[in-house]
Amino acid sequence: KAGVTQTPRYLIKTRGQQVTLSCSPISGHRSVSWYQQTPGQGLQFLFEYFSETQRNKGNFPGRFSGRQFSNSRSEMNVSTLELGDSALYLCASSSYATGDTEAFFGQGTRLTVV
Amino acid sequence: AQKVTQAQTEISVVEKEDVTLDCVYETRDTTYYLFWYKQPPSGELVFLIRRNSFDEQNEISGRYSWNFQKSTSSFNFTITASQVVDSAVYFCALSALTHPRNNNDMRFGAGTRLTVKP
Numbered sequence: 695k696a697g698v699t700q701t702p703r704y705l706i707k708t709r710g711q712q713v714t715l716s717c718s719p720i721s722g723h724r725s726v727s728w729y730q731q732t733p734g735q736g737l738q739f740l741f742e743y744f745s746e747t748q749r750n751k752g753n754f755p756g757r758f759s760g761r762q763f764s765n766s767r768s769e770m771n772v773s774t775l776e777l778g779d780s781a782l783y784l785c786a787s788s789s790y791a792t793g794d795t796e797a798f799f800g801q802g803t804r805l806t807v808v
Numbered sequence: 809a810q811k812v813t814q815a816q817t818e819i820s821v822v823e824k825e826d827v828t829l830d831c832v833y834e835t836r837d838t839t840y841y842l843f844w845y846k847q848p849p850s851g852e853l854v855f856l857i858r859r860n861s862f863d864e865q866n867e868i869s870g871r872y873s874w875n876f877q878k879s880t881s882s883f884n885f886t887i888t889a890s891q892v893v894d895s896a897v898y899f900c901a902l903s904a905l906t907h908p909r910n911n912n913d914m915r916f917g918a919g920t921r922l923t924v925k926p
Binding site: 698727729736737738739742750752782784786796797798799800801802804 | 843845850851852853854855858899901913914915916917918919
């Protein structure tokens with residue numbers, strides 16, 4: 695069974711640009727969550743999608759957005775990039791509707807904003 | 809408010825030593841889940857264990873064991889006879905079911921970097 699796949703693995707962008715990251719969950723999983731990991735703030739929850747609907751959102755500015763497709767694949771978009779957006783972005787998938795299950799993480803996309 | 813505290817930033821041990829990673833949590837919810845994840849240098853978070861708030865039984869899995877105590881809001885993780893391959897950052901996390909919607913919003917601790925020296 696394939697794991698969670700995130701693309702690309704590495705990305706370098708310039709301030710002011712926008713970026714789209716992709717996440718393919720484990721087959722059959724309908725919940726996809728996104729997290730940002732930085733040395734200063736640690737792991738922070740961005741948002742979660744379930745059956746193409748955003749169910750929950752963390753405390754991030756509107757520049758951070760996401761969506762989920764009918765095949766459960768998810769994308770997150772960051773517009774008007776800032777230096778502070780440099781981070782490891784992790785995607786997690788889980789199979790059930792509730793928090794009553796473990797989340798499986800991808801290897802992440804390391805975004806560097808210069 | 810939900811919060812997870814891992815007070816130990818870094819721990820260094822010599823191979824074969826036992827090591828305990830501490831985790832203290834805060835939540836007002838009566839139903840919640842606690843997790844431990846391992847993050848090797850490759851970056852992905854590897855799931856180790858999940859515990860729900862109604863199950864205080866300790867668990868052992870090979871060299872790993874977990875001690876869940878609701879009275880002290882702690883969920884500590886012990887590695888027995890540590891090995892070099894155990895070197896990683898370990899995260900404790902909390903997920904509470906917030907009515908009326910359930911969600912997978914996990915709150916992570918800051919992590920503990922474990923180094924096991926040969």
